Amino acid sequence: MQQLETELKTLIIEALNLEDMSIDDIETKEPLFGEGLGLDSIDALELGLAIKKQYSVVIDADDTETRQHFSSVENLAKYISTNR
Numbered sequence: 001m002q003q004l005e006t007e008l009k010t011l012i013i014e015a016l017n018l019e020d021m022s023i024d025d026i027e028t029k030e031p032l033f034g035e036g037l038g039l040d041s042i043d044a045l046e047l048g049l050a051i052k053k054q055y056s057v058v059i060d061a062d063d064t065e066t067r068q069h070f071s072s073v074e075n076l077a078k079y080i081s082t083n084r
Helices: 002-015 041-055 073-083
Strands: none
Touching: 002 041, 002 073, 041 073
């Protein structure tokens, strides 16, 4: 799981052009949106597309649990590993 979390941190940095950040700047359990990493809804769409392309996992925007899946790198990794 730790390898997937590291891959996701790299994917977040690359997909969202966060060139000033390194994987060490992103905490695994830190919120991705709001007070944590500070991502917004446009970032969520771009990240969702990157995850679909990289892992062939589709995250349904209409699913009531999507917000929970995107809440942290840890939760995103769990969702991807379960749905690959």
